[in-house]
Amino acid sequence: MLTGKIRNQIDQVWTMFWTGGVANPISVIEQISYLLFIRRLDELQRTAERRAQATGIPIANPTFGPDEQALRWNNFKDKDPNVMMDIVQNQVFPKIKALHNEGSFAEHMKDAIFMIPSAKLLDQVVQLLSAINMDDKDTKGDLYEYLLSKLQQSGVNGQFRTPRNIIQMMVELMQPKLGDTICDPSSGTCGFLMAALEYVENNYKQEVNKPENRKHVNNAMFTGFDFDKSMLRIGAMNMLLHGIENPSVLYRDSLQDQGDANISEAYNLILANPPFKGSVDFDIVAPDLLRALGKNPAAKKAAVKYKTEIDENGVETQVEVKTKGPTEKSELLFLALILRMLKVGGRAAVIVPDGVLFGSTKSHKSIREKIVNEQKLEAVISLPSGVFKPYAGVSTAILIFTKTNSGGTDKVWFYDMQADGFSLDDKRTPLFKDGVEPTHEQSNIADIIARYASLTNPDGTPNLASPEHSRKTTEQSFMVPVADIIANDCDLSLNRYKEVVYEEVQYDSPKEILARIKTLQEKMAKGVQELEKLL
Template sequence: MMTGELKSKVDKIWETFWTGGITNPLTVIEQFTYLLFIKGLDEVETQREQEDALLGIESERIFPPDKQHLRWSKFKHFEAAHMYEVVSNEVFPFIKNLHGNKESAYAKYMGDAMFMIPTPQLLVKIVDGIDHIPMKDRDTKGDLYEYLLSKIATAGTNGQFRTPRHIINMMVELVKPTPEDIIVDPAAGSAGFLVAAGEYLRNHRSDLFLVQSLKEHFHNQMFYGFDMDRTMLRIGAMNMMLHGIENPNIEYRDSLSEQNNDRDKYTLVLANPPFKGSLDYEAVSSDLLKVVKTKKTELLFLALFLRILKPGGRCACIVPDGVLFGSSTAHKAIRKEIVENHKLEAIISMPSGVFKPYAGVSTAIMIFTKTGAGGTDHVWFYDMKADGYSLDDKRTPIEENDIPDIIARFHNREAEKDRKRTEQSFFVPVEELRENGYDLSINKYKEIEYEEVQYEAPSVILEKVEVLEREIIQGIKELKEMIRG
């Protein structure tokens, strides 16, 4: 949990970056993270030295004898100009060349890292600030990184914006990842979904770390994330490693292109794909266009999820409301594909303020299982009205929160069968979806109860108005007499 003291330390370092001329939030996070990693390498080395001393052995070292001055604990004591020269000309190149060191998962993502701190004085201030942040605890590292990411206050140019952590956590709770899962986010960004899945397994299935094969799977083959923004790729990879996932498969990839030939590979998709913009047909994988002939990214990603999942694989993804009721041939085709050929399980409608201040778009969570043989019988709908935060740009915490109720009801859907359409959640049979052209918007099926309101007779209301008017006139008279005094 991020304490107020820790937040204020991070805020102070952030302010130091800004006053030093580094004002792009992504650049700040990158530079901040590189230094956290450099500090982390030294901490790993120190821990190894202590363990070696205890066991009387000599294990492999990150820093050779002639590179000891590149350790955080050493260079942090150097005077400004010397520190700057060592960090920029020796530490960064050293880390980039750690690629051959399999022990250093950090190194994989530092290949194109650029040192962008402009002056020795600024570096000294930042190193001093970071030195006072406690980083031993994995949870603290993760929370610190989440707090840094929350400072990205602008949407990306390609339609990216950060999915709120509590929405990500809800989606993970709904699908309950297992130790055997192979999890992918084809539009990973800062890897929030993958991190949350990892944390869920640590909290609910910690026994997996007692089985060597499952532990290996967790660190090496469980998590896959793809993105086309190299900055976000580095940030996402570092996010995962700061959350204790040693070797995440985070790669540069246009998930919708012909170059992505993944098929029947993953058991769980967790994603909030980009909604904005459309693509060239030429750039899009031809087998996706066979499922849904469109340029709209949100529809193409749904077709992609169906292709890359193994039979029996599950998906929880965020879609804009238009996907649920759009009347184009492509919109209807993808909805029909999911309903008729696979198993659509749930549509959770979210209020439009959930993604503020980034965007005011109305969205829903779609949950389905790839079967290739149908299976949709009744689809569960939920009308989320509150997520624990105000739905304006400030997003301040409030008491109203449907998320615990959504999770509880979803995992006990047997008890939902008798709910009426006037309630917050209810089932809709597949036959009714067919009759309505596979429309999946909750308002199509929700029933509103109108209560009859009894008003007083007009003559009674007029009498009351007359009484009020006489009282006002009397009050004015009394005021005039007081003034004449």
């Protein structure tokens, strides 16, 4: 846990960035990430130097050569702020931009820009980071999580960060195992991957540090894709600070056709909150994703037309005009992509907008039919519409399914989530204090996890004795047979199946109401007369 003092220091640094002209919260986090990376490079070389001293074997390809010792964190951190500014801006920063063999963070540094506006601010940030014990991955991980929480508070940039309580709930529902390969195809800050790491480390404390398991965790267990360079740097640093030595955070437009490099059947767990505020041109989308939505890839090119233009000399020329081609919704394409990326037997928990659940277009129906009929749909959890405020009030749901390619959907578990522990307005104020167990009215998360877990036996087989099978459709959670879902065009909206019970309200007759009003008027008149007597 971060102390109040460190939080206050971070808040002060944040304010200094803001007043210094760096107003974009993503840029602030990036600048701090660069400094954390610079410090890490020095720590890695110091570890290698100690090893070389003990073994007598010289370091192969050290990051800092004999003539670059002044560029190391421990050598410039106590210098005069102006001298430090010159060293970092003109020597250290150009060096780290040219590194390519220090993991994925270094690979994403090519487009990085040094934006710290003053020597005073640089000195303050360096002193803050120097005071933190970076040997404690929990502390440095918490520090970065606190920085990332600023994204959510910042409104317009908050879409990059799914609320942490929702991420943790989804991870608890999926219960990742030590041997899993886990992917987020729109990783952003890598919040899902970090929550999965924390779950594995907490539930497999003895096994996780065995050499072969640690190697898997550090290199192959977690993969994130994004096409925003800023998010790639932030996500890679997040994974580094949480203890993953070689984070696999890669630049990739997940929906784009990569030909033979398209990823297929590569992961056995996908956790994602894909972007769902846009449409993607057919031109760039992989054909198999379009086919999964019932579309014809052959029709994916925009039509080309020509128009006649006359220049100043009266000469006519034919100019090519490319008209807008067909597009497809990104949330539907991501569902098709996730089905392709999963191994057979692989599981997914994905946040989708409510429109995916009941949309009537051919694409909407096609992807729902694929999930219901060809895979195994297990659960639909309807989220409150205020979960993504302040920047979006859209209603969403979590789909949980297993890729089988042979069907298997039997009964689908529906849950109507009403509360997540925070107010559902723009302020998103916590409804209970840290360390206090929330009531069900304050947060449904514990109830969701417990009820979903009851559906499965410890050996992984369905638990037909679960109380969920006997709950009525008037209750907060219930089961719906697949036959009912198919009969409703594979509509997955909770309101399609939830039965609303209306209470009959008895009203008094008008005569009785008028009689009560008359009695009240008489009492008022009597009270006025008594007041007049007192004057």
